[in-house]
Amino acid sequence: MAELLSATEIQQMATQIPQWSVEGKTIKCVKTFKGFVEAVAFVNQLVEPAEAAGHHPDLEISYNKVTITLTTHDAGGLTKNDFAMAEKISSLS
Numbered sequence: 001m002a003e004l005l006s007a008t009e010i011q012q013m014a015t016q017i018p019q020w021s022v023e024g025k026t027i028k029c030v031k032t033f034k035g036f037v038e039a040v041a042f043v044n045q046l047v048e049p050a051e052a053a054g055h056h057p058d059l060e061i062s063y064n065k066v067t068i069t070l071t072t073h074d075a076g077g078l079t080k081n082d083f084a085m086a087e088k089i090s091s092l093s
């Protein structure tokens with residue numbers, strides 16, 4: 001299992017993913033789309049990388065907005081796996 005990052009490591013790594021904010025033991029990003037169809041299509045794009053990594057975002061769709069939340073449930077906080085997945089997600093669409 002990946003190790004929890006220190007607060008300093010989290011701050012450093014967060015600078016690499018400007019669209020994301022650190023919220024407690026998670027990192028979050030809200031993406032806005034034209035409508036619901038585009039929002040769902042984006043969520044579908046996350047399936048393959050999440051399955052490949054064995055690391056799955058928590059997702060909320062609200063019409064044309066997708067809130068993506070990453071944390072490592074197994075470790076009880078943020079690990080490098082969350083930042084790797086955030087970078088991967090930011091590179092999509």
Ligand SMILES: C[C@H](O)[C@H](O)[C@H]1CNC2=NC(N)=NC(=O)C2=N1
Pocket residue numbers: 054055056057058070071072073074075
């Ligand atoms: C056994 C299985 O690989 C684990 O439960 C994985 C699955 N996907 C996961 N995804 C995320 N985001 N955090 C986890 O801790 C996690 N654990």
